[in-house]
Amino acid sequence: MRRQSAVQKPEISTRDRILNAAVLRFSRRSYEETGLRDIAADVGIDVSYVHRCFGSKKRLFAEAVEAAIRPVHLPTSGTGEVACSLAQQVFARDATRSHGNIGPLDIVVRSFASEDAARVVRQFILKDFINPLAEKLDQPAASRATLIAAFLAGVRIFRNVLRIAPLFKAERSELEGLIANVIEEMMKVDPVAQGHRRLTG
Template sequence: MAVPKISTRERILDAAVLRFSRYSYEETGLRDIAADVGVDVAYVHRCFGSKAELFAEAVAVTIRAEELLSGEPARLAHTLAKQLFTSDGSRPEDGPGKLDIIIHSLTSPAATSILREFIMNDFIKPLSAKLDQPTAQKAAVVAAVITGLGIMRNVLQMDPLLDDEDGKLESYLTALLKTIMASA
């Protein structure tokens, strides 16, 4: 069976994800991404418009908020906790971890603006809409807890947070998220 051919646009997006996950927003140039794929930089512009638009799409395909928020609302806390611990969040050998693109861009005003918009529109607002008492504040706290734990566990590799074979960490996070989501 033949392997499906990846479009040039997809190859550009994959290269952008790798670049933005390894270098800051300012250090990543469209010419570098174009060179990684072997295309003219004009083609990158034609496919994505601007560097900001390419970055926004790279963030979206890396984080995949719709997958994080999938499932029924009653089990959302469990689903979010399970995804954090089953995906392991660590950097896979063949690509970046979900948090890498965020971490490398936190010092850039242009990138943080894009990240802020993505997190609000693709995570906080959809999560808030799934809560019994919709509130962006609760959804933002959930996002902060998940991101903070992800950084402590998968980026800083904090020993007490690495081993969850007994499921206690997932259980703690599920209980915490349920409390946040259910609070008045």
Template sequence: MTKTRDSSAPASGRERILEAAVGRFSRQSYDQTGLREIAADAGVDVAYVHRCFGSKEQLFHAALKRAVQTEKVINDLGADPAGMLAAHVLSDAKADAEVRPMDILIRSLTSPKAAAVLRTVVIEDFVTPLGAQLDTNAAQRAALAAALLMGVGILRDVLELPALTEGPGGALERSLADTLAVVLGQTKSKI
């Protein structure tokens, strides 16, 4: 979900660029999105985009981090990481958001350059910090949790699979939390 800012306060050029990039990357693929379009959306010159972010890949990286906000998710895990992750992925707040992080992910998966950035963000911002909280097979367990969460997010938010449209706090959230608890090594598998 993207941050909302006070509409009475003027946004800096860098912030306008970042907001425009999040919007563009959520509607178009990485390869279809141009820096000139983003600059025009932000009301700045394309040279200013280069000065602020360096390259399209670096701007995509910043836009993805802004949309996904994994640092906030990881910091809010508390004593029940599986429950918090399940609640986050099923949160109704995503339905009201202007930009859904899964939109950016889905639209850019086929681009090798975008996939490299996506991989970096998932590893550095989710797998590594989550793995640091786990005991055995930490990286593998954290990566499996990421795969499970992304899969549920795609089937729920993008494909709108009816069985996954239940709101927060229900049986779906409990089932997902139970599954994540096994993946994260919080409970023993009953299989």
């Protein structure tokens, strides 16, 4: 019924509306807790059409992850700027999808536990975050980049999923300062000279 209304209205397609609804749902609840019927109800259509558009729940989820994430912005300048930028981005919420405090990261961190979802998420984290970041780091670059990713994911989980009080209520600028410092530490410290010193026993 909702055909191109006379003129050239951009008029987002039903498929994209499903995708948007899916991103929001998957960002707020776990993969299993989110039903296709919920998503269909958001758009105002029947479940079967969701399935017809995307083939399966797993594929819809994969497309939702791909649609939600956007490339992480990594400044080309020194380590300090990179650290600060990452610290800010971990708190960023999505500008366009401004419902609640949902950001593009949340759909990723919500979906670790389920095997179906984890496969999708793992690929994204490696390709779109760890690998680009590792190019900016000293050896062992891959380990450093992964630890940074794990830290950011942990912070986002504690703050937005578990809603642990100290991270949920604390002043954002204070946290950003702490986090930026930690990230900078992860980027530059030599593990052999400083890290192993206490680990012999």
